[in-house]
Amino acid sequence: MRNKKGEEKLYPLVQRYLRRRGYLTLPRKGGRVQADIVGIRDVGGRYSHEIEVVAVEVKNRKRTRLRYVTQALGYSKFAHRCYLAMPARYGEEEVRYARQMGVGLLQIGGEKIREVLSAETKIPTETELTGLLRRFDFVKCIFCGSIVRRSQATRINRINAFGEEKHLYLCKSCKKYLQLQVIGVV
Numbered sequence: 001m002r003n004k005k006g007e008e009k010l011y012p013l014v015q016r017y018l019r020r021r022g023y024l025t026l027p028r029k030g031g032r033v034q035a036d037i038v039g040i041r042d043v044g045g046r047y048s049h050e051i052e053v054v055a056v057e058v059k060n061r062k063r064t065r066l067r068y069v070t071q072a073l074g075y076s077k078f079a080h081r082c083y084l085a086m087p088a089r090y091g092e093e094e095v096r097y098a099r100q101m102g103v104g105l106l107q108i109g110g111e112k113i114r115e116v117l118s119a120e121t122k123i124p125t126e127t128e129l130t131g132l133l134r135r136f137d138f139v140k141c142i143f144c145g146s147i148v149r150r151s152q153a154t155r156i157n158r159i160n161a162f163g164e165e166k167h168l169y170l171c172k173s174c175k176k177y178l179q180l181q182v183i184g185v186v
């Protein structure tokens with residue numbers, strides 16, 4: 001599935017486009033659910049943790065097809081916004097179908113990217129979202145809810161009432177805070 005028709009040369013353009021819109025873009029890491037390009041940003045403002053994941057299907061083809069839109073839609077399992085990006089003009093039929101599916105369309109023209117249609121917000125499951133973050137070594141602190149790098153967090157294993165083992169994480173700051181609580185400093 002990799003490097004179909006020189007798609008990878010378009011990846012830096014799409015990544016730059018997303019970075020300019022405040023997304024942290026992550027390199028593709030093989031595996032099942034991963035899209036060509038994934039962008040993550042914090043949309044929670046000062047008082048809440050809310051992340052938004054955007055996933056882009058990149059096709060380096062002259063002709064657009066409905067099934068490319070369907071492919072991009074598949075990313076809604078783990079992304080809030082799904083896009084198809086191509087160096088082609090989208091026909092009326094594709095635009096209509098993409099609008100119906102809530103998939104956004106990006107047109108790549110030389111070095112520029114133009115949003116032809118914006119993506120609707122999807123609702124990925126918590127499990128899929130957590131799985132995606134883990135693929136990039138990001139985890140959520142169980143205490144404060146911050147997304148942090150896994151290497152900066154402490155894992156806590158718990159077995160729940162269903163006999164399932166869960167791996168939970170505590171960020172550095174919370175670990176320190178809780179330790180201080182125990183010794184009665186804070």
Ligand SMILES: [Zn+2]
Pocket residue numbers: 141142143144145146170171172173174175
């Ligand atoms: Zn924390």
